[in-house]
Amino acid sequence: MLHGRRPCRVLRDSREQVENAAEFGIEHNLGLNLPAMGGLARIPCIERNGTTSVRAVTPARRALRGDGRHRVSLDQAIRTTRQGGDDMQVKNTETSLRRQPLDLSADRRGQVRTPLVASNSWVPDGPHQCLHTSVRRADRRKGNELMLSETTSKVMWGTISVAASFAFVISVSAPSRAPSSTPDPHAASAAPSVSALAPAHAPSTSRRTGKSENAVRRLMGGVIECASRKPRLAHALTRDIARALAGRASRASIALYDRTTRTSCAYRADKHYDSASIVKPIVLGALLHATGGDLSEEEQDLARNMIVNSDNESTYVLWDMIGPDRIQDFLDEAGMTNTAIDEAGFMGLTQVTAKDQATLLELLTGEDDAVLDEEERAYVLELMRDVQEDQRWGAPAGAPSDADVQVKNGWLQRSEENLMNPWDRGDWKVHSMSAITGRAYDYGLVVLTENNRVPEDEHPDVGWGYGMDTIESVAKAIHRNLYPGR
Known part of the structure; x- marks a missing residue:
C-alpha cells in the first residue's frame, strides 16, 4: 500500500x-492468484496490462545496461512461471469458472455492456477485453451462451508478451539510429553478440560544465562519454559514434583526445584486449627509455622493421633484449597503469586498453621530456608515419588531407582451438591507433575491437576485414565532426 x-x-x-x-x-x-474483485474480470485484468507495460521499461533498461549474459535463462523463467500457474488452485485464479453469469446488452452509445447478475457494475466488451477472462455469459435476447475460457498459462503468456513487446518497441524506436538499407551478412552469420540482444543506442544527454559541454549516450551495455569546449561537438560525437557502431557485431573500445578543440571521448576505454601489434610502439618506447635513445645500427634496423613493416621476429629480438622488467618500467613511467605484460612472454597477448594506448599517443605528441625527450618522441612518430601503405588503414580513415598521420595497427585471430572462452572461437582482434598532427591538428584516436567472427565457410580474412570496417566507420564519424570538410 x-x-x-x-x-x-x-x-x-x-x-x-x-x-x-x-x-x-x-x-x-x-498477481494471478486473485479472484475477480467485485465480480469484475476487468479488475485487475485490463489495468494490469497497462501497469505491466510501464513496469516492462525497468527490466528492459536494466538489460540494456548489461551485455546480454545472465544466470537464469528466459526458458527457465517461463517454465517456472507455468509450473506455478499449473499448481495454483482454480478457485483462486481469474480463470475460475465460479463466476456469476453475465447478461449481454448494448448501451445507448452502441457499446456492448455486460451487467453482472449480482451487481450493477459492467465491463466493456470488444478489442480491449482481457483474453484470460473465464466467465459464463448469457445473451437473453438470442438465448445462446458464450463461454470464454483461457488457462493460467495464457495469462502468463499475455504478461510476458506485454513485457517483451515493450522492450522491442524501445529497441526499434531509439532516435538517431542510422537506418540500414541492406542487411549485414557478417553480423547475421556471426555468433550472437550484445548488439543483437539490445538496442544499439539510446538518446544522449548533454550538459555544460564551466566552459565545456559534456554528452553521454548509452550503447550496447556501455556508455559513450564526450566533452568539448566546442559548442554541440560533444553531442554530435556521441550521436555519430553510436550510429557508426549500430548493428555491428564487433565489440569496440574507443579513446579520443584533441588538444586543439579541447575534446575527449571514451567508450569502454578501460576494457582489456589482446594487444596484437599495437604493443610494438610500447616496445620501441621501452627500448629508447632503457638506452637513453642511443641505439645501435642493429637496434635501429630492428625498430624500423618492427614499426614500419610490423615484423614479429624483429619485435621478439628487441623484446628479449629489453626484458619484461624494463618494459614494465617504461609502462610505469608513462602512466600506462592498466597495461599488463603476458606472463608467458607472448608480446601479442599483452593486455592493453584504449585509454592506455591514447596515453602513449599523448606522450609521443606532447612536450614533456620526463619519459622520452623530444628527439626520442620524434623518432617513434617518424617510424609510425612511414608505416607501409597496406597497413595505413583504420583510425586514419577520413582524417584531414593536409594532416600528418602516424599510425600503428594490430590484428590477431585467437583462436579456433581455444574453446574455453567462446569469445575466442574464430575471433579476430583488430585494433588501430593514430596520432594526427601538423598545421593546427593535434589529436589522437584509438579504436580496439574484438568479436569480429568468421562466418561459417568463409575465408578467415573476412573477420579481419570486418574489424577494419568497424574501426573505419568510427574513425570517419569522428574526423568528420572534429574537422568537417577537411
Missing part, C-alpha cells in the same frame, strides 16, 4: 486519490 501512497503524497493529491493509488498498488501486485 505504501508503494501506491507515497507518490501521491508527494504530489499532494486528494485522500480519495491516495486510497485509489494504494488500491492499485495492492491489486496489481497480487
Whole structure:
C-alpha cells in the first residue's frame, strides 16, 4: 500500500486519490492468484496490462545496461512461471469458472455492456477485453451462451508478451539510429553478440560544465562519454559514434583526445584486449627509455622493421633484449597503469586498453621530456608515419588531407582451438591507433575491437576485414565532426 501512497503524497493529491493509488498498488501486485474483485474480470485484468507495460521499461533498461549474459535463462523463467500457474488452485485464479453469469446488452452509445447478475457494475466488451477472462455469459435476447475460457498459462503468456513487446518497441524506436538499407551478412552469420540482444543506442544527454559541454549516450551495455569546449561537438560525437557502431557485431573500445578543440571521448576505454601489434610502439618506447635513445645500427634496423613493416621476429629480438622488467618500467613511467605484460612472454597477448594506448599517443605528441625527450618522441612518430601503405588503414580513415598521420595497427585471430572462452572461437582482434598532427591538428584516436567472427565457410580474412570496417566507420564519424570538410 505504501508503494501506491507515497507518490501521491508527494504530489499532494486528494485522500480519495491516495486510497485509489494504494488500491492499485495492492491489486496489481497480487498477481494471478486473485479472484475477480467485485465480480469484475476487468479488475485487475485490463489495468494490469497497462501497469505491466510501464513496469516492462525497468527490466528492459536494466538489460540494456548489461551485455546480454545472465544466470537464469528466459526458458527457465517461463517454465517456472507455468509450473506455478499449473499448481495454483482454480478457485483462486481469474480463470475460475465460479463466476456469476453475465447478461449481454448494448448501451445507448452502441457499446456492448455486460451487467453482472449480482451487481450493477459492467465491463466493456470488444478489442480491449482481457483474453484470460473465464466467465459464463448469457445473451437473453438470442438465448445462446458464450463461454470464454483461457488457462493460467495464457495469462502468463499475455504478461510476458506485454513485457517483451515493450522492450522491442524501445529497441526499434531509439532516435538517431542510422537506418540500414541492406542487411549485414557478417553480423547475421556471426555468433550472437550484445548488439543483437539490445538496442544499439539510446538518446544522449548533454550538459555544460564551466566552459565545456559534456554528452553521454548509452550503447550496447556501455556508455559513450564526450566533452568539448566546442559548442554541440560533444553531442554530435556521441550521436555519430553510436550510429557508426549500430548493428555491428564487433565489440569496440574507443579513446579520443584533441588538444586543439579541447575534446575527449571514451567508450569502454578501460576494457582489456589482446594487444596484437599495437604493443610494438610500447616496445620501441621501452627500448629508447632503457638506452637513453642511443641505439645501435642493429637496434635501429630492428625498430624500423618492427614499426614500419610490423615484423614479429624483429619485435621478439628487441623484446628479449629489453626484458619484461624494463618494459614494465617504461609502462610505469608513462602512466600506462592498466597495461599488463603476458606472463608467458607472448608480446601479442599483452593486455592493453584504449585509454592506455591514447596515453602513449599523448606522450609521443606532447612536450614533456620526463619519459622520452623530444628527439626520442620524434623518432617513434617518424617510424609510425612511414608505416607501409597496406597497413595505413583504420583510425586514419577520413582524417584531414593536409594532416600528418602516424599510425600503428594490430590484428590477431585467437583462436579456433581455444574453446574455453567462446569469445575466442574464430575471433579476430583488430585494433588501430593514430596520432594526427601538423598545421593546427593535434589529436589522437584509438579504436580496439574484438568479436569480429568468421562466418561459417568463409575465408578467415573476412573477420579481419570486418574489424577494419568497424574501426573505419568510427574513425570517419569522428574526423568528420572534429574537422568537417577537411
